[in-house]
Amino acid sequence: MTRLAIFNCKGGVGKTTTTLNLAAVLARSGRLPYLVDMDPQAHLTRILDKLPETPATSLFALYSASATLRTLVQAHPGLGYLLPAHGQLMKVDSLFGKGPATLNRLRHGLEALEAELPGPVLIDCCPYVGVLSLSAVFAASAVLVPVSSDYLSLQGAKQIDHALKSLEPVLKQRLPRRYVLTRFDRRRRMGEDIRSRLRQEVGDDLCDTVISENVAVAMSPSLGQDVFSYQASSRGAQDYQALYQELQGAGLL
């Protein structure tokens, strides 16, 4: 099973953008993915215009009503099957606790879903370490960490490695991970500086592919589209295609 958690506790680094566009590459290569939106702010769900009227038809129901994921799935033609978020996800830790039962519910839900209809899974995470993002990591077979090509994001990347290391005893394995630079602007010297510093920090876990700063990538969500539907010839689309090939080559997607 292929389940990729797209996680970084630093905010605004391109987690949602990367989930959306990697899903589009998967769909175009004939592998319709599940898109799991584990962010109470539901940005991915809003881009796809599928914000549920009530929490009962969102991922929140996985916790509040032990709903099966099959009943929550919303097909989005040409992209995959969305498991929509809702603001109520904010309350999962205070309502259901932070114990192993809560932390493993998403993993168990995905195992049941895959048994019926297998497919790759992409999980978009919220920008903090908590029950929701830990559930995503517990359910994942690998973690993709987008790092925006700027210094504050670089400062945040060091804390991810630390967080993932502290989970190894619980997961009883070292979760394969890749870091990918996003919003990479070749016109600025700082891009190369950040790249070499990140490589020093994480070594071969750094993807060779970088996602360029690209206006098509920034524009497509406003039309509810991925970058391929918006402008397949754009630099951003090419970069996400290359990222997919690199992750596939590494056996992570």
Add this chain to the structure above:
Amino acid sequence: MTRLAIFNCKGGVGKTTTTLNLAAVLARSGRLPYLVDMDPQAHLTRILDKLPETPATSLFALYSASATLRTLVQAHPGLGYLLPAHGQLMKVDSLFGKGPATLNRLRHGLEALEAELPGPVLIDCCPYVGVLSLSAVFAASAVLVPVSSDYLSLQGAKQIDHALKSLEPVLKQRLPRRYVLTRFDRRRRMGEDIRSRLRQEVGDDLCDTVISENVAVAMSPSLGQDVFSYQASSRGAQDYQALYQELQGAGLL
């Protein structure tokens, strides 16, 4: 008293960058501010290289040891007085609850501090709604909401107004607020589109000043500096100066 909470639950919109650079404008106009870092990721604290060895000398001690803020303050020459964050702040809600005593502790702490040594207060918030950011809003006399000039950030801005409205019954007042566009890139059409959409959404609460996309603003944190120390003649420095004047003119700073 002047206390500005710099808040947006959307990640990566320029909260920390704005706190840092507004503090520098205040300092340069002779009003040394308190900088309160209420983000467990402690980005502001790290830029100023003041990450405490133990939580006992950070804002966490306000909760765990009822420390006075005066004992936690770290002077940063030329900028102001930092109240440093620590990763343990993550645990404030599970250790001390989410009740009024916890939610008002920062406000009470700041009242005591100002009684001894008054000064303007800037509070940098984490990218989610919880005990920490609510404490900041409860302590504030106004809220500044940075909105990055992109569609996903615009999508997030609507949720802020919603969150602030839901607090009005508890605060027994409508908290004055201003939205400021950050990373505004005049070379892209989408900047003006976002500006007009945000104005439709929030009306006169939108600042006339925009903060331009500016490499000096992106670079200065890597050297532990604000944009004025790094390059006072930069476009970013001018924009933050103009923002300060606009907020001062509105009686918010």
